[in-house]
Amino acid sequence: MKSYEPDPHILHSLETVVRMTGSSRRKIVFYCRSGLVESAPDMQFDDDSVRLLQQIERLRRDHRMNWAAIRMIAELLREVEALRDELRFRR
Numbered sequence: 001m002k003s004y005e006p007d008p009h010i011l012h013s014l015e016t017v018v019r020m021t022g023s024s025r026r027k028i029v030f031y032c033r034s035g036l037v038e039s040a041p042d043m044q045f046d047d048d049s050v051r052l053l054q055q056i057e058r059l060r061r062d063h064r065m066n067w068a069a070i071r072m073i074a075e076l077l078r079e080v081e082a083l084r085d086e087l088r089f090r091r
Contacts, residue, residue: 011044021053022061028053036074052077 031037
């Protein structure tokens, strides 16, 4: 799957995100309802959410991880990103 480079000013529809991530509409809605992925109103997704959905799909598909493991890894990825942002700010 081709990697996607984020653009902070673009929102993507659910249908577009399904194509970009290779995930199903149902799974993406589940991830949103469970609080794992954030969406803008009307199921619009920013590039950070698209990237997270791509990572989730890779973990599920390539490594056959269950929901609990995916959730934990996604939370750790968010924490790592927050720490990177803090480091950039301090430099």
